[in-house]
Amino acid sequence: MLEKPSPPSGWKIPVIIASGIFTGLALFSLYISRATSYLGDNPETCVNCHIMAPQYATWYHSAHRGKTNCNDCHVPHNNVFNKYFFKAKDGLRHATIFSLRKEPQVIFIKEAGAAAVQKNCIRCHKDLITDSRLLTVNTEIVSSRMERSCTDCHRETPHGRVNSLSAVPWARVPLPESPLPHWLNGEKNKRSRKQNRN
Amino acid sequence: MKPVKEIVKNNPLAGWVLFLLTVVVVFLLGMLASSIIERRAEAVFAYTPLLSFSENEPNSRVWGEAFPREYSSFLRTTDTTFRSRYNGSGLIDMLEEYPSMAILWAGYPFSKDYRQGRGHQHAIEDIRNTLRTGAPSGDTPSPLPNTCWTCKSSNVPGLIAAEGAAGFYRGTWEKRGAQVTQPIGCADCHDSRTMNLRITRPALKEAFEAMGRDINSVSHQEMRSLVCAQCHVEYYFNKNITPDVQYLVFPWKNGTTLEEMEKYYDDLGFSDWTHGISRAPMLKAQHPDFEVYLTGTHASRGVSCADCHMPFISEGGQKFTDHHIQSSLNSISRSCQVCHREETSRLVADVYQRQDKILENRKILEDMLVKCHFEAGTAWEKGATEAQMKEILNYIRKAQWRWDFAAAGHGNSFHSPVETGRIIASGISMAAEARLRLSRLLASLGSNNEVLLPDISTKEKAQSAAGLNMKKLNEEKAVFLKTVVPEWDKQAGQK
Numbered sequence: 114m115l116e117k118p119s120p121p122s123g124w125k126i127p128v129i130i131a132s133g134i135f136t137g138l139a140l141f142s143l144y145i146s147r148a149t150s151y152l153g154d155n156p157e158t159c160v161n162c163h164i165m166a167p168q169y170a171t172w173y174h175s176a177h178r179g180k181t182n183c184n185d186c187h188v189p190h191n192n193v194f195n196k197y198f199f200k201a202k203d204g205l206r207h208a209t210i211f212s213l214r215k216e217p218q219v220i221f222i223k224e225a226g227a228a229a230v231q232k233n234c235i236r237c238h239k240d241l242i243t244d245s246r247l248l249t250v251n252t253e254i255v256s257s258r259m260e261r262s263c264t265d266c267h268r269e270t271p272h273g274r275v276n277s278l279s280a281v282p283w284a285r286v287p288l289p290e291s292p293l294p295h296w297l298n299g300e301k302n303k304r305s306r307k308q309n310r311n
Numbered sequence: 312m313k314p315v316k317e318i319v320k321n322n323p324l325a326g327w328v329l330f331l332l333t334v335v336v337v338f339l340l341g342m343l344a345s346s347i348i349e350r351r352a353e354a355v356f357a358y359t360p361l362l363s364f365s366e367n368e369p370n371s372r373v374w375g376e377a378f379p380r381e382y383s384s385f386l387r388t389t390d391t392t393f394r395s396r397y398n399g400s401g402l403i404d405m406l407e408e409y410p411s412m413a414i415l416w417a418g419y420p421f422s423k424d425y426r427q428g429r430g431h432q433h434a435i436e437d438i439r440n441t442l443r444t445g446a447p448s449g450d451t452p453s454p455l456p457n458t459c460w461t462c463k464s465s466n467v468p469g470l471i472a473a474e475g476a477a478g479f480y481r482g483t484w485e486k487r488g489a490q491v492t493q494p495i496g497c498a499d500c501h502d503s504r505t506m507n508l509r510i511t512r513p514a515l516k517e518a519f520e521a522m523g524r525d526i527n528s529v530s531h532q533e534m535r536s537l538v539c540a541q542c543h544v545e546y547y548f549n550k551n552i553t554p555d556v557q558y559l560v561f562p563w564k565n566g567t568t569l570e571e572m573e574k575y576y577d578d579l580g581f582s583d584w585t586h587g588i589s590r591a592p593m594l595k596a597q598h599p600d601f602e603v604y605l606t607g608t609h610a611s612r613g614v615s616c617a618d619c620h621m622p623f624i625s626e627g628g629q630k631f632t633d634h635h636i637q638s639s640l641n642s643i644s645r646s647c648q649v650c651h652r653e654e655t656s657r658l659v660a661d662v663y664q665r666q667d668k669i670l671e672n673r674k675i676l677e678d679m680l681v682k683c684h685f686e687a688g689t690a691w692e693k694g695a696t697e698a699q700m701k702e703i704l705n706y707i708r709k710a711q712w713r714w715d716f717a718a719a720g721h722g723n724s725f726h727s728p729v730e731t732g733r734i735i736a737s738g739i740s741m742a743a744e745a746r747l748r749l750s751r752l753l754a755s756l757g758s759n760n761e762v763l764l765p766d767i768s769t770k771e772k773a774q775s776a777a778g779l780n781m782k783k784l785n786e787e788k789a790v791f792l793k794t795v796v797p798e799w800d801k802q803a804g805q806k
Contacts, residue, residue, distance in 0.1 A: 135337055142344045145351065163354035212346050281630050283506070285531065288354040 145292055151204060154184045157287050162211050164220075167275055170284030175271030186233045187226060199229065219277050227262065234263040359505075366503045367469035371496030374503075380626060385496075385634035388430030395640045396663050397670070398721065402437070403427040406770045411681045412718075413773035415711060418587025419595060420454065422777045423784055431495040431636060434463040439796055446787035447485035448795050455484045456557040461512060462542035465496035468511040476513040477553040488795070489802035500538040508534040512541040518561035535615035536601065543600035543616075543721070545572060547581065567602040569716050569734055573709065582708070587778060589687035591704035596715035603720050607727030619646040638722075662725050669717070669724035672735045676714045679742040683707045686749045686762045693756040703752065706745035713738030 120128040143149070150158040160169045172178060177186075188199045203226070210216055222230065235242065242258075264270065275281055291298050318325050360377035368374065375382025391401035405425045406413050416422040424442035428434070438444060438459065447453040458480040461467055470490060471479045502509045510516055510526055515537065519526040529537060548557035565571040573594075576582075582592035604610050609619070617632065622645035624633040639646035640662060647658050687703060713734050717723055723731045753759070767773035774781050 131333065135333070135340075138337060138340050138344065142340060142347065145344060146347045160354075162350070163357060166358075211350065212343070275630055277628050280628055282358065283631060288358070289351055291355060292348075292351065 146208075147289065151200070154182050156182045159183045160286050160288055162207070163286075163288050164211070164216055164278050166284055166286040166288065167278065167281045168220075168272055169286050170281050171272040171275055173286075175273070177271035180237075185237075186230050189229045190233065190236060199225075216278070218279075227264075230264070231262045238263075362503060364503065365469075367472055367498050368503060369464070369466040369469055369493045369496070369498055371465060371493070371498075374497040374501070378497075378506075380629065380631050381634045382497075384624070385636075386432065387635040388637070389432040390635075390637075391429055391433075393638065393641045395638055397666055398427060398638060400430055400637060400641075402429055404770070406773070409677065410767050410770050410773035411677050413770065413777045413779075414588070414681050414684060414767055415677070415714070416595070417684070417777035419584045419593070421595065422587075422774065423779060423781070434494040435492060436494075438463050439792065440788075442784050442788055444484055446784075446791035446795075447483065447488075448791055453484035456480060456548065457482050457484055457487050458548055458557045458559050459484055460487055460491045461514070461559055463495065464491045465493045465498040466491045468498050471511070471513065477556045477558060480558055481553075481556045485795070488799040492800065492803040499541070508538050510537060510541060512559075514546065514559040514561050515541045515544075518563040521564040522566070532613060532615055535617040536604070536610075539616040539620075540601040543598055545597050545599035545602060545716075547576075547583065547597075567605060569599075569602075569713065572599075572602075573712060586684060586707075589684040589704065589707055590691065590700075591684075591687065591707040591711075593708055594712040594715070596712060596719045598719050598721060599716055600720045600722065600726070603716075603723045603730060604726040606730040609726070622646045622649065665728040666724045669728060669731050669735065672732065672739065673714065673717055676710070676735055676738045676742060677718075679739065679746065680707070680711050680714055681764065681767070682762070683710070683742055683745050683749065685764050686746065686753065689758070689762045690749060690752055690756065693753065693758055695752055695756060699752055703745050703748045706741050706748070710738045710741035710745060713741065 147158070147161050150161065156169060156172070159165045172183070184196075184200070188203070189195050268274075362377060364373045371382065371385065375385075388400075391399075393400040403426060405427055406422075412425060413422045416425075420443035426437075426441065428437050444455050444459065445451075445453045461480070467479070470487070499511055500508055508531070516526050526537070544561055546559055546561050549560045550557055552558040552560070562572045562575040565575050576594055581594075583595040584593055585591070586593050601616075604616070619639040620636050621632050621634060622639075622642055623630055624645060633642070633645070640659065643655050643658055648655070651658060684707070687700065687707060690700065690703075717731050717735050717738070720726070720731075753762070765772070765776040767776050771781070
């Protein structure tokens with residue numbers, strides 16, 4: 114049986130302080146990385162890492178802006194557990210690569226991501242591909258329907274052709290601002306950088 | 312398992328291991344936090360160039376060091392080679408093309424010289440060269456106020472910040488010849504810290520206030536038109552706001568349509584000048600580009616000026632806003648075809664069709680107005696009284712305001728063909744009314760014959776019919792350009 118670890122009575126205060134430092138640092142890391150935002154679906158979460166700016170900007174200027182957020186296409190929606198499992202798996206890989214500065218200059222989608230996107234295209238646009246008037250039986254059904262993905266043809270939907278990290282240097286993207294409260298960073302009365310970004 | 316206390320007590324080494332483990336974990340956690348902070352700071356600074364110039368730095372070359380792509384495309388506004396059917400990027404002598412304009416503007420500086428301006432980079436050169444600004448030298452002042460510099464230069468935001476709007480407008484045009492030397496540039500539209508768009512000209516802010524709108528709460532997309540609307544609008548100089556100052560005002564208090572602005576001027580009893588031949592109290596429409604655009608189909612769908620005149624361009628894999636501000640007819644693939652997936656020739660034909668048809672009726676109105684002025688002049692000669700002429704002159708004023716409104720805007724017949732057609736049609740009916748009343752008046756004065764017009768088939772003939780001594784004006788200007796202007800440049804260079 115594991116006994117409740119407790120420090121010698123003389124060490125109690127230093128240990129409380131030491132674990133306070135540890136917990137504080139952990140909380141600070143959660144705050145600075147906006148950890149709670151990752152639980153939701155807000156597209157601004159995805160530009161917590163600024164290298165996602167071109168993807169955000171191109172989505173923002175596409176027709177998909179009106180109906181979708183990033184997660185609608187990029188994580189599975191068959192059930193809520195799978196959604197968060199996929200999110201956690203993808204997110205941790207992104208976080209690791211971003212922290213190690215191993216991001217490529219041009220980001221390509223991986224296989225698992227592409228599969229999720231394909232399923233999500235169908236999830237919303239089902240009526241387009243199951244319209245009985247368009248259903249025909251022919252010999253090419255496998256090669257031209259089953260084996261291809263929507264984006265094989267709809268290449269510019271919705272992110273356009275712009276995809277390098279430096280492709281849209283001045284795109285107006287809601288990147289995270291200074292994490293400091295305004296009274297601390299001297300911007301209290303100054304115009305916010307975010308102004309006009311609408 | 313024994314309590315930790317015991318383990319540590321029995322084996323001091325275990326205590327050290329625990330201590331070091333905690334040190335390593337906290338150290339790594341600190342490193343992670345630091346990495347997150349670094350990359351977040353990157354987000355703030357990676358897209359903000361290191362700037363070391365002042366808020367209103369007039370020299371665009373200084374800004375250009377941080378924005379080489381935008382700056383080099385902006386330099387292409389020096390190009391003068393593009394020509395469309397009716398306009399282009401070079402100087403086009405409009406009095407040469409339409410000599411009757413010299414009659415319509417008789418008694419007003421535009422009858423001396425009206426050349427279609429070139430790109431933004433030529434703004435200073437063009438305003439120095441035009442005969443309208445006169446030939447100030449020694450004790451002879453320019454006929455125009457400093458207000459005329461307002462839209463010509465990126466020196467203006469700094470000067471207005473230092474001296475206030477009225478302070479900047481005060482005095483005649485030559486007073487600031489050595490201060491205003493940079494053409495239109497970065498500081499006119501951009502915030503130096505964030506590069507956001509900003510409004511630097513007080514007249515637009517004041518016009519918004521007069522309309523009860525707040526210019527600080529407009530969207531970015533609206534700003535992409537409003538920075539242009541700082542200058543490409545109808546305006547007049549009000550002499551009653553500050554004593555001895557010709558204060559720049561946009562007549563938008565009642566709204567921005569032709570009739571609303573006309574009502575504003577009528578209520579004010581304002582006229583730009585009294586016509587040299589008909590003595591009508593005239594209005595000069597400047598270039599109501601923005602106002603006419605607002606009535607068009609592109610504006611109602613939220614397309615901004617920059618969408619067509621500063622389209623995006625991709626160079627070296629980077630997408631940015633083309634700062635070569637120009638006619639969209641010279642960038643059809645990037646301007647029109649982004650939305651309209653049609654053949655270039657078809658799109659150009661659509662534009663020219665609108666321009667041709669509008670011009671057809673504009674010329675009819677132009678001819679009628681020339682006749683109006685000469686017939687009114689004849690009526691005065693035959694002894695018509697002020698009371699007899701009052702209504703007629705008012706019709707001439709209104710008809711020519713409509714003609715000018717349609718003609719002076721740079722792209723009106725494309726920006727809003729229906730509205731421009733409507734304006735010209737109502738102008739024609741007013742000119743017809745004026746001529747009908749004039750012929751009745753002339754008949755009652757004992758003259759039932761057609762009023763014979765002088766030969767105005769060329770610019771020279773029209774200008775002499777308008778009573779101008781062009782030889783003198785040109786000679787004086789040549790001396791001014793040779794002696795005064797180099798002096799201005801020298802003084803500006805010394806600073």
